[in-house]
Amino acid sequence: MAGVAISLFSGAGGLDLGVERAGYEVRAALERNPDACDTMEKNFDHLASPVIRKDILETSTEEILDAAGLKKGKHPELLVGGPPCTPFSKSGFWLDYKRAGLDPDASLLQAYTRVLAEAKPRYFILENVYALTYNNKASRPAFERLLREITAAGYTFDRQVLHAADYGVPQARPRLFILGAREGEPTPSLPDPKRGGRWERRATGRADTPHVTAGEALAGLVTDPEPEEIVGGKYGHLLPEVPPGGNYLHFTAERNHPDPQFAWRSKYWSFLLKLDPEKPSPTIQAQPGPYIGPFHWENRRLRVAELKRLFTFPDNFELVGRRSSIQAQLGNSVPPLLAEAVTRALPA
Structure with missing residues (x-):
């Protein structure tokens, strides 16, 4: 059986798709948005249990491990998730209480590290907005606390802001990734770029292989x-x-x-x-x-089919909900191609 992965804040499953393409099997998923839960269950029919449709703050680690079919004392190979990023997103900084770091959603980072410390996976992947790394009074304390908690849980890690277009995604999408391993395992390194081009007035990635364009991604698509x-x-x-x-x-x-x-x-x-x-x-x-x-x-x-192409979801991937819900599910997702590249950086 492939290495067992557990998914937190699963959303539409973009991170999960990449994890599975890299050889892991997502056996348990936790998500509180009803449409995203339906999307996960429609496309991930091999979950050991139905999606846990609860707030993570009200869900014990034991319940998550049970959903994955892991007996007491057994640990997952991989824990993945991207805690909702509202408190630290660039688009949220116009709100005074978010700039001050007072958004209650910030505590979801601690929910992730709580499961990390209790589930003790061999490896973990944490994804978030790159604004979490900003040196301001909202982001800096939260980011430093997050790194301290990961270390206290017994993990070493690599952290970088990766630009999705540098990994073949036809979208300019910078995201923070933290890739870690339990102490005693080799510390993994995030992958080097596979492509390159211009982004925000500067060169990024590799100069010898250009970014995939929107025109290339949408070529031949009939909608x-x-x-x-x-x-x-x-x-x-x-x-x-x-x-x-x-x-x-x-x-x-x-x-x-x-x-x-x-x-x-x-x-x-x-x-x-x-x-x-x-x-x-x-x-x-x-x-x-x-x-x-x-x-x-x-x-x-x-159109929805075009959005899926620009995020590297498969054409046959089914999204559940009204148009606004589908936009939100995709807009909050990790492009599967980027997720796959990150996961493949883990030791075999």
Whole structure:
């Protein structure tokens, strides 16, 4: 039997898909969102038990191990999970209480380290937003506490911010990964980039193998129109004029627009942002506003099948819920291709 893996904060299962492609078998999953639970059960039919549909703060480690079919005294080979990142995400820092580190969801990092210390897996993978590493009063204390707790649980580790596009994902998506092993095992190292290109005005990854572009990822994909894809309202009529790769700044005096609609840098950068088929997609958010991109270069919202391609989910992967729920499940997920690369960095 393949090494047993336990998944916390499973979401739609992007991290789990990568873990299984790398040779492990996810036997227990914990997730509190009903649609995400249904998605997991629809696509992971080999779980030893149904998805644990509970808040982790109300779930004992013993219950999780029992769900995996592990008898008392047995340990999983691998623990994986990405605690929800709201307290430390860049998009959340405009809220005073989050900048002050007072968001109650921050305690979910401690829920992960509690299970780590009690389940004693051979290896673990923890994923989170890269803003957790920022040197500010919200992130810095939480990050330092997290690392102390991992060490106190008896683990050595490597930690890095990995850019998904550097690993073949057609999306610019930087994420923090911590990859660790129980003391006595060799300390694993996170994988080197496989591709490279430009990201936020700087070179990233390998220069000899370019990033996969959105155009390459969506090539040959046949999709049906979706009712939610039309961009209407106050600003929807502006989208066709935005060039591929552009955003609302196209309509500013600084860009020499004859009829400026916006002041320079008056909106968030993804406002009216459009995909460039010659580049990876910008980061796709879980809960975008009505004018937040990336939008398709055909002047519409991305369809579900296109979102799956840009996250490297299989075309036949079934997502459960309304369109907004599916967007959230994908926007919160780890691209499976990136997860696979990280997992394969573990010793055999």
